[in-house]
Amino acid sequence: MDFSKVMQERRSVKKYDQNVKMTKEKIEKIIEIASLSPSAWNLQQWHFLIVTDEDKKQLLQRCAWNQPKVSEASASIVVLGDLLAYERAGEVAEEWAQKSYVPSDGKKGLIDSIYNFYEDIQTQRDEAIRGASLAAMSLMLTAKDMGYATCPMIGFDPEAIRKEFSIPDRYVPALMITLGKGEETRERASRRSPKEIITYETF
Template sequence: MAPHPLLDLVRRRISVEEFDATHRLSEDQIRDLVADAAHAPSSFNIQHWRFVAVHRDEDKPRLQEIAFGQQQVADAAVTFIVLGDVRGTEKLPQILQRAVDADMMPQGKADAWVRMAGGIYSDETVARDEAIRSATLASMVLMLAAEARGWASGALSGFDAERVMQEFSIDPRYVPVMLLAVGRPVSHDDARKPRLEVDEILAFDRCRIF
């Protein structure tokens, strides 16, 4: 059986640092990317991910400064501020109700999930870790979706989290997870960066010092 084309995308994706500054994405195209990202899995289907799309010329320099001047943010068509909702469980009854209404989940199971999630995520650290985990998975899907749609991406954790909260009026219930620049690359010929060999990162059945 021929390998699925997704494998090609996974192996082709690279982080782009040089974007074509003349390239624009429409709000519909940005919506499509976020709709793709929303197919990521999340604990209890809480979907902790939230996105602020910074795409206007007047807003990009503000974000670039917060990202320590990184040029990608100025040149990419859009840079997403990817957020994780630390209080994501508050929406869970609503989310699960949609599954109940679609006959995909019995009411009893939905109620049990809400109780379970409420217990697990009453611990602030656990809730924050989970929000970051889910938003990170959505970010990866978004990066692959950008590639599949003919664009390129670059994740950035090099930014001042406190300042991004202030400057973009982000409520403290959201934790900034990463910035994600998406646009048209100046060139997609950059060599793929070397990876550790599989034997350097994989153990079977029990851990070891890698």
């Protein structure tokens, strides 16, 4: 599908065909493409908790204010941000040296730069949320391109999800996405015009 058409036709779908079960291969293909999203130093701060088991979806629904779409969709995905993604700095430096992005003797400097940048806890959280959100948008657009519907969600209890699904402390739940077959037939809500949301140079 043409990209502009994907953008224009993507909607937040709240009702899904419960008879449609997506294969693991289809879901993983969407994730694979979404993982091409950008991230600082290519640290790829995202991780995806994919819930397709019916009992587990019911459990997740209870953590999400009992919203029906969580269990009705083929899959419900908790998009997680990795607070400790910077610990992969060594892997990044090694690959960058192999690809001549940095000289071999520049690896230590790169690693030090990454660790210094992520020294602040707030920065770790900001980057985790930022990276996860970039990947989440890519996931939704990829799904639309492949003929599937999605809906981003912030209506959930992150600590309940952490507890019920044994999420390690290094991950922060950024948002949820429902995924499956469905459509939104209501007229799209209006969007603010460019002149309302653009400021050139400075305020």
